[in-house]
Amino acid sequence: MFSFSNAERKFVAPPSEVAIDSFFPEETADKLAQIESYNKHLFRPNTYLHKWWARRSGVTFRSILKQLSSEPALRDFYTPGGLEGLTILDPMMGGATTLHEAIRLGANVIGYDVDPIPVLQARATLTEISLQEKRAVFNEFFEKLDKNLSLYFETSCPNCHEKSDMQFMLYGLRRKIDKDEALFVDSFTLRAETNGDKKTILDFYPSLEVTLGNRTWLLIDKDEAKKSGINDKHSELLGIPFMDRYVPLVMVGKCAHHGQFFKAPDHKDIQNMVAASTRVASLTFPGDNGFGVPQGPKSNDLIARGVTYFFDLFSHRQRIYLSEAKRYIDETAPEHRLWLALLVSTSLEFNSLLCGYKGVDQRRPGAIRHVFSHHAYSFPCTALENNPVFKDRTSGTLRNLFEKRIINAGLWAKGPIERRWSGVRWEKVMIEGELDLGQECQSLDEFTDKTRSFIIRQNDSSVLPLPDHAIDYVVTDPPYFDNVQYSDLSHFFRCWLHWFLPDQANWQYQPLLSAVAESRENESKFGGILAKIWQECHRVLARPHGRLIFTYHHWRAAAWAQLTIALAGARFRLMNGYVVHSENPISVHIRSLRALKHDAILVLKPFDADDTGHWEKPVSIKMDDSASFCRGCTQYLGWILDNDFDHDTICHLWKDFIRSE
Numbered sequence: 001m002f003s004f005s006n007a008e009r010k011f012v013a014p015p016s017e018v019a020i021d022s023f024f025p026e027e028t029a030d031k032l033a034q035i036e037s038y039n040k041h042l043f044r045p046n047t048y049l050h051k052w053w054a055r056r057s058g059v060t061f062r063s064i065l066k067q068l069s070s071e072p073a074l075r076d077f078y079t080p081g082g083l084e085g086l087t088i089l090d091p092m093m094g095g096a097t098t099l100h101e102a103i104r105l106g107a108n109v110i111g112y113d114v115d116p117i118p119v120l121q122a123r124a125t126l127t128e129i130s131l132q133e134k135r136a137v138f139n140e141f142f143e144k145l146d147k148n149l150s151l152y153f154e155t156s157c158p159n160c161h162e163k164s165d166m167q168f169m170l171y172g173l174r175r176k177i178d179k180d181e182a183l184f185v186d187s188f189t190l191r192a193e194t195n196g197d198k199k200t201i202l203d204f205y206p207s208l209e210v211t212l213g214n215r216t217w218l219l220i221d222k223d224e225a226k227k228s229g230i231n232d233k234h235s236e237l238l239g240i241p242f243m244d245r246y247v248p249l250v251m252v253g254k255c256a257h258h259g260q261f262f263k264a265p266d267h268k269d270i271q272n273m274v275a276a277s278t279r280v281a282s283l284t285f286p287g288d289n290g291f292g293v294p295q296g297p298k299s300n301d302l303i304a305r306g307v308t309y310f311f312d313l314f315s316h317r318q319r320i321y322l323s324e325a326k327r328y329i330d331e332t333a334p335e336h337r338l339w340l341a342l343l344v345s346t347s348l349e350f351n352s353l354l355c356g357y358k359g360v361d362q363r364r365p366g367a368i369r370h371v372f373s374h375h376a377y378s379f380p381c382t383a384l385e386n387n388p389v390f391k392d393r394t395s396g397t398l399r400n401l402f403e404k405r406i407i408n409a410g411l412w413a414k415g416p417i418e419r420r421w422s423g424v425r426w427e428k429v430m431i432e433g434e435l436d437l438g439q440e441c442q443s444l445d446e447f448t449d450k451t452r453s454f455i456i457r458q459n460d461s462s463v464l465p466l467p468d469h470a471i472d473y474v475v476t477d478p479p480y481f482d483n484v485q486y487s488d489l490s491h492f493f494r495c496w497l498h499w500f501l502p503d504q505a506n507w508q509y510q511p512l513l514s515a516v517a518e519s520r521e522n523e524s525k526f527g528g529i530l531a532k533i534w535q536e537c538h539r540v541l542a543r544p545h546g547r548l549i550f551t552y553h554h555w556r557a558a559a560w561a562q563l564t565i566a567l568a569g570a571r572f573r574l575m576n577g578y579v580v581h582s583e584n585p586i587s588v589h590i591r592s593l594r595a596l597k598h599d600a601i602l603v604l605k606p607f608d609a610d611d612t613g614h615w616e617k618p619v620s621i622k623m624d625d626s627a628s629f630c631r632g633c634t635q636y637l638g639w640i641l642d643n644d645f646d647h648d649t650i651c652h653l654w655k656d657f658i659r660s661e
């Protein structure tokens with residue numbers, strides 16, 4: 001009988017040819033994932049061109065893929081290659097962690113996602129284009145934008161009155177209090193210096209009054225309002241456009257002589273904003289088509305705030321930016337449009353009125369709280385309007401994003417770097433000979449005799465456009481039941497990308513195909529779609545070595561029950577399970593769920609008639625420690641899959657086991 005005892009891996013592995021059935025370097029993978037999880041984008045810059053949610057640690061997937069090498073010597077984490085000749089599929093690729101890691105090891109890879117953004121991002125990051133060429137294209141694009149945009153961000157230094165550039169503008173939120181209105185901000189503090197000095201909004205508005213045109217508002221600190229009970233008496237101005245609910249308060253800019261400055265916007269600064277609104281009136285946008293905010297678990301938060309079009313979330317200057325960017329993307333050579341459009345799209349996370357201010361700390365001057373820092377829409381009182389063509393590489397500027405997500409990423413792709421523990425500290429080691437780039441193919445036939453080839457396609461993986469037994473390993477990371485509403489959140493970018501790249505994806509896609517439970521009422525939707533995907537994986541996996549390997553975590557019994565139902569329906573048996581660190585506890589989408597800091601790595605085999613069960617039923621589960629919890633769930637999953645229970649029994653079994661609901 002097969003079981004985990006004392007929450008440690010002590011078991012006798014079933015005889016098998018596949019190394020990962022009986023071994024995984026849990027301890028090293030766990031340590032590596034712990035350090036990577038704090039700054040995933042710095043560890044693997046080439047996977048992070050565009051925003052996508054719930055990305056897994058690259059080291060975890062490298063560790064998994066390494067064990068799939070048929071050469072024991074090549075299973076070492078720091079040895080290059082090892083998957084040459086194998087075909088790896090990720091049917092739900094998201095940020096494409098599997099594809100990038102498998103390509104580096106020499107595999108041919110296939111990636112599908114139902115959403116166009118992961119598909120475009122994977123294609124852009126895996127395709128090799130000279131960095132010199134990209135720089136020339138970017139410089140030309142930036143120059144054209146700058147010429148048309150920077151005049152609206154021009155200001156003067158409050159010390160010497162010389163012409164300077166605005167870096168960003170902070171706004172306060174108008175709210176109704178009784179019959180009047182007031183301006184709410186998240187905090188009066190603008191900057192806390194290390195010597196104890198503070199720069200605050202009151203430096204510019206000592207009487208707490210703000211006047212614009214013929215109106216005057218009282219300034220209110222949101223937290224103070226809560227303490228004094230004002231919060232219960234105010235209401236949002238839902239009837240007016242989102243942009244008009246914000247009033248400019250403080251501008252931050254940079255003078256060639258005096259460095260960064262803060263000031264209250266003057267007459268000329270306000271005139272710039274008026275000029276921008278006149279300009280917007282003469283610009284062409286694609287109309288409302290595709291820009292309407294749809295109903296959805298997260299989009300409903302926008303609708304509740306009276307935001308019905310995605311345009312509404314952008315200031316006049318930001319709209320000019322979007323319109324001009326579209327014009328210049330169209331003027332760019334076709335082979336460069338994809339990465340350029342993705343760069344502009346991802347910059348919207350730092351250039352919309354949903355951005356907040358977190359520059360209070362002196363060590364991080366000007367840092368922007370970006371739109372999705374909470375895996376949901378949040379509505380700041382202090383809104384931050386960034387200047388995308390600001391010349392310095394500050395947070396969220398186009399130049400900064402280009403250097404990090406295109407140049408640094410491209411350099412890394414040609415010399416990928418890992419971390420190794422020296423006994424004293426973590427050291428960087430380049431993995432000589434690996435490349436995080438490949439050649440795009442259209443069909444499996446083109447894979448013959450090749451390494452590092454890829455097929456990427458937008459596809460609902462309930463049906464895989466692949467022949468039987470064509471895939472050596474499926475390595476994936478399915479959605480976590482109800483945790484992240486990818487298809488709903490990605491509307492924010494999708495409407496703009498659709499406009500920028502009308503022919504490069506199927507933009508009419510159905511969010512309902514996404515394997516996510518949107519609410520407690522449709523939990524079985526997750527299991528239903530996943531069952532079809534696992535059935536297809538069962539069909540396309542080669543025999544006898546083919547395996548389905550994926551990461552999973554969730555506290556709720558229903559999440560495990562739906563996963564089990566899907567796997568049982570697709571006739572998979574659990575060969576083994578391992579547990580590694582997944583996210584650091586401050587990571588937001590797990591904060592509200594108690595810190596579930598681990599991922600279970602599940603190794604499954606398509607069931608054949610002569611397979612016998614080998615899992616022992618665990619007696620109970622430890623709920624107070626996340627690693628033991630994941631181990632307990634793994635063993636229980638193994639035991640249920642070994643027995644042919646019906647759906648209702650599976651649900652009851654999990655409810656009995658995890659009594660958390």
Ligand SMILES: C[S@@+](CC[C@H](N)C(=O)[O-])C[C@H]1O[C@@H](n2cnc3c(N)ncnc32)[C@H](O)[C@@H]1O
Nearest residue numbers: 055056092094095097113114460461477514515
């Ligand atoms: C957890 S994410 C993958 C994250 C990825 N492993 C990473 O590290 O970035 C799951 C992905 O599954 C995709 N997905 C959901 N339902 C799908 C379906 N029916 N067909 C294909 N992809 C689907 C979602 O769009 C999402 O991108």
Ligand SMILES: [Zn+2]
Nearest residue numbers: 157160255258
């Ligand atoms: Zn100056």
